[in-house]
Amino acid sequence: MPYTVTVRDHLMIAHSFSGDLFGPAQRLHGATFIVDATFGADDVEADGVVIDIGRAGATLAEITGALTYRNLDDDPAFAGINTTTEVLCRVVADRLAARVAEGELGGNSVTTISVTMHESHIAWASYSRSL
């Protein structure tokens, strides 16, 4: 996509992982995720924007707000699923895509969404999808 716009927010959650692979992260622990949501488009609209950045930020805040200050192990949406950084990127991207599809963010030109979540200053993940 030639154009992208990104907005940043964060969430703070508890969770634990299943699988020997995760070592001490099998214990209940937590994370701050810095969430970068990127909207891609082939062109800008007449106003010169990919998307209404104010509404994009507000929508992202709603999505992170529904996840933050919680123990994700207790969220039925994640039953039987490891809420790894990769998986949470997909969850946030899919929820954003649904909101864009409903026309909530005001842009008709958005064709891709990518979400990057930083779990620390030395590790992050991303998930990208088309609309």
Add this chain to the structure above:
Amino acid sequence: MPYTVTVRDHLMIAHSFSGDLFGPAQRLHGATFIVDATFGADDVEADGVVIDIGRAGATLAEITGALTYRNLDDDPAFAGINTTTEVLCRVVADRLAARVAEGELGGNSVTTISVTMHESHIAWASYSRSL
């Protein structure tokens, strides 16, 4: 592109936007844009570089220097155009592309240019193009 090289600079401008979409940003305000210019290539040259990074930085500084410490509303180049972050990314990328095409940056291998501009710690945009 397998290889990229990026150089960073910044500019500090006043501007205003037209369109209800922009809410309070319709008023004259301003921004510092942190500008990241990325040059992509299929291969490095004999010297092991995508581009002469010194000349790349100097060229980017000339381009940002022509925009900085100004009110973009007064620049004829932007008459009738909202100088959104997305649009400014394209402007800087196109100006860099013209300079590369003129051979000023010394690299024959550059095939793409991408410009990312950070308007704050929580919002940025980018524009990518081929040469």
Add this chain to the structure above:
Amino acid sequence: MPYTVTVRDHLMIAHSFSGDLFGPAQRLHGATFIVDATFGADDVEADGVVIDIGRAGATLAEITGALTYRNLDDDPAFAGINTTTEVLCRVVADRLAARVAEGELGGNSVTTISVTMHESHIAWASYSRSL
């Protein structure tokens, strides 16, 4: 102060400076300021906090909200004053201090306020004061 707590916000303004010292910054231009407000205390309260960080963030947002998306040259509060980064740090710190003194942030233990404002990735200023 042994303890500090810091919250970050930002504002985007237009302004110009008076004085040969400022060179091209005498022209109308603008800036994004990343604003870090630090509250210092000798001890934490019973809850284990220097200050209610939620209210601290909300108060900072009100103060930055009153300044952002504006041309500071038109603000009577700054008539005859260069709104340099140093001066804006003092303005924000003084406004925060008044709010703390009114008991709005809920902490009795705060004794100092420091504000750092980043005008770019390569320049910032700060102002510190006691309450």
Add this chain to the structure above:
Amino acid sequence: MPYTVTVRDHLMIAHSFSGDLFGPAQRLHGATFIVDATFGADDVEADGVVIDIGRAGATLAEITGALTYRNLDDDPAFAGINTTTEVLCRVVADRLAARVAEGELGGNSVTTISVTMHESHIAWASYSRSL
């Protein structure tokens, strides 16, 4: 202190807070804390260092390692205490001070320790003490 040296590490924990002040953070949630440990000295030693930075980093890693990937609500050391960012800064600083006092970090010149913990890109706290 004229001289300081800082090393960075991180920890990822679950916890909850007691007190209406904390709103939704009264629920079990979690955080990544980026931990910056600063050692201050009046002078450098003959080698030109405040402290053996390798041992400083290793000691900090031991201290963060004893806290990370855990639910702090279950740690007897924190019974009846809100593990706010401010409090955790003091805990890490005190544990580092004990190690310095035992001569483990190899510096005789260290006189102060300051710990800053970033809970997100928009909030952090610190605690400073003398040795």
Add this chain to the structure above:
Amino acid sequence: MPYTVTVRDHLMIAHSFSGDLFGPAQRLHGATFIVDATFGADDVEADGVVIDIGRAGATLAEITGALTYRNLDDDPAFAGINTTTEVLCRVVADRLAARVAEGELGGNSVTTISVTMHESHIAWASYSRSL
């Protein structure tokens, strides 16, 4: 690739460059490179991960550990080669790819590797390849 995971490490080396292009960098000098290694995959594995992030970090640390605290001009692997940031990105990416191919990182789904190396706060490069 829809999914990526990135881990960060660093190395500190001396080197010099051959070629008039490099100006003063033809002299023996040095650099800290912040190294970001990104693993891309079409899907996550059953555990919800692209790759075992612990093993990814450990493998990256081995590769940076074999390069750090050295004068790259003395390393036979780089005889006759300018160890530019671009070239070092490729070296690290190729070494990581070999380790992934040997099954050391535990992921069968990784299909691409990208390495970004930051030589300063204003310049960085990257190299991307498939497995």
Add this chain to the structure above:
Amino acid sequence: MPYTVTVRDHLMIAHSFSGDLFGPAQRLHGATFIVDATFGADDVEADGVVIDIGRAGATLAEITGALTYRNLDDDPAFAGINTTTEVLCRVVADRLAARVAEGELGGNSVTTISVTMHESHIAWASYSRSL
């Protein structure tokens, strides 16, 4: 000091350390140092500034320019001295102080100088002095 202003620059050098303490850093290696020079003052001047930030940046660039792209082991100024991050902070601070004392930076109000040098994303040092 109530007021501070900081400018950032960087330098890229080779060096080695003497002393068992330094382990592998006894070998010739190198570093990028991100250099933050902070000027403190009790008050701002009539123009509203601690110091002419343009001249401050230019002076810092001269000082870093005299050090960068060199092997510090060959610099007579550092004979018999380990050029640790702490020591280099003092060297840059002292050189800046001499320039301020000569009136080069245009501020009469500067009373302190502090220099922080980042050797990586996980380690930095500082040195502070009065004028």
